[in-house]
Amino acid sequence: MAKLTKAQREWKPNTPKKLRSTRMMFASVVLMLEAFVALFLGLGLFGLKDKNPLFLVAAAVLAVLFIAACGVVRKPWGPAFGWVLQAALIAGGFWEPSMFVVGILFAAAWWYALYAGARIDRENVDRAKAQARWDSEHPDISGDGPAAAAK
Template sequence: MARLTKAQREWRPGMPKKRRSTKVMFASTVLVLEGFVAFFATLAVFGLRRDEFPPALILSAGIGLSLVLVLTCAVLSKPWGVGLGWILQLILIFAGFIEPMMFVVGILFAVAWWYGIRTGIRIDREAGQREREQAEWEAAHPEDQSN
């Protein structure tokens, strides 16, 4: 027997679908892409610098960072989730001290993160305003509702 999620258990016919956050979607996209970049950067550092750093340290730190980047997507809707994302942006930039090209990659991803958060907030705000206006119109014009 399949277990239902909380949302599935609470659903009733006629309930409006909860709108997903564009900010969370944009931020998640950036974090997943950064996770892939961190993984491949780990492989590059492993191949180029394994004489300078212990290979186990390179692999564990790099794969760990990749996993944290991807798993952070799950907490982006929490108040502290975006703050954690900003900390991860700094870590990715500071990876440039190990592999200098990561300064460029990290800064470019930080710009993409900032833009995704800023644009997502604006889109979410506009969508919320449209929903409120639609609800007001529907309340003022019940005769126009055809079901």
């Protein structure tokens, strides 16, 4: 028999599903894409400039920071850390001018991920509260009452 996860062991029938943060998922996607951009920036600078391995090391460190930021984006200081990384990506424009445009576009995507994700999270919480209220007011229809048990 396969080993069960903690969530599987604790599951009971009619257990409400925990809401996942859309804000965190959107922000993580943007950060992961930026990690790839940072790597490609390092490769491009290494190939186009003077073959200095420092470009590769700096790009790898920046990419690791972007990936690490995915894990801390839910912390109170996580979005601020993301903004610092956005500034670092934009600063890549001093070595490769096209990165000014790419960095600003990713900063806009980061802002939108935080803004729209938070809005969707609020709407999901409101929807869950409304559903719980409706279920408590209509127990026979929602599957909690005696009529549902007779089915």
